[in-house]
Amino acid sequence: EAGVTQFPSHSVIEKGQTVTLRCDPISGHDNLYWYRRVMGKEIKFLLHFVKESKQDESGMPNNRFLAERTGGTYSTLKVQPAELEDSGVYFCASSHRRSPYEQYFGPGTRLTVT
């Protein structure tokens, strides 16, 4: 069974540019989560999808961040325009509806904004 995959693994962009991160969850997992870890600090929740619906987006920092999950499959997280403080590692996770608390993580996308 394939795990959670994320693309790209690393992205370097300039302040003001746009970046789109992609996450493919484990097949059959209805729950999809985005998290971010900044500079060795704690991992912070961004949002949670159940299928294609946003269940909880309380962790989204501001309206420069837009997450979508078309058809309840893969998800994208767009940052537009990027700021320096957006640098960090963005993790995607998924979980099955029967065990929603056991979240399986992707390898993360390291975003560097210069």
Added chain:
Amino acid sequence: DQQVKQNSPSLSVQEGRISILNCDYTNSMFDYFLWYKKYPAEGPTFLISISSIKDKNEDGRFTVFLNKSAKHLSLHIVPSQPGDSAVYFCAARMDSNYQLIWGAGTKLIIKP
């Protein structure tokens, strides 16, 4: 304000000995706790969890203890092996809320 705290950024343990990783939390509404392990350039991997109605959960070499009155949990690894060297995260959740609240992690180094 951090609701889940891992006060030790790193811990060094001799191979074969016990590793004890600690985690404190402030929110009494948390009802489920998880430990994740993370290797460099990889995402966190689920290790073990415990519900707030229990005080201990064991899975092979890994045991998690929960002290609700002290709002403290710990992960014991016995015996420690070189492959256990990683960053360990403590995470918590509240009932009916799927988001996880994370600690900053503790880097465990197992010395041969």
